[in-house]
Amino acid sequence: MPRQHWRRLASSFSVLPGDVEKSLRGTRAPLGPEALQRELRNTLSLPAVGYMREWQPLVQEWGRYSLEHAQAMRAYETTLTKVGTRAFELPTTKLLAMAKEGEMVDSVRAA
Numbered sequence: 001m002p003r004q005h006w007r008r009l010a011s012s013f014s015v016l017p018g019d020v021e022k023s024l025r026g027t028r029a030p031l032g033p034e035a036l037q038r039e040l041r042n043t044l045s046l047p048a049v050g051y052m053r054e055w056q057p058l059v060q061e062w063g064r065y066s067l068e069h070a071q072a073m074r075a076y077e078t079t080l081t082k083v084g085t086r087a088f089e090l091p092t093t094k095l096l097a098m099a100k101e102g103e104m105v106d107s108v109r110a111a
Contacts, residue, residue: 040067044064
């Protein structure tokens with residue numbers, strides 16, 4: 001029972017109401033980044049209540065911007081990975097074609 005009191009006390013100091021991890025525990029859906037992001041978006045859309053209601057919209061807006069930034073960074077990293085992979089594949093295929101034809105490679109620029 002004392003742990004429950006500490007949990008309630010810690011929750012009362014939270015800027016955002018609700019417990020994301022607790023809400024995820026009840027679902028049977030697999031826990032992954034998508035489920036966590038969905039629950040965070042739900043939490044960030046809660047109305048402002050309590051003594052922190054003046055600050056809660058600012059914190060929620062910051063949280064939404066953070067989620068958008070993380071999503072944009074994932075898209076950027078995916079695109080950058082594709083570019084790097086393609087940049088490696090092009091000279092490799094050209095070198096393999098030159099090797100099959102029996103041509104000598106004098107420099108890297110030839111590839």
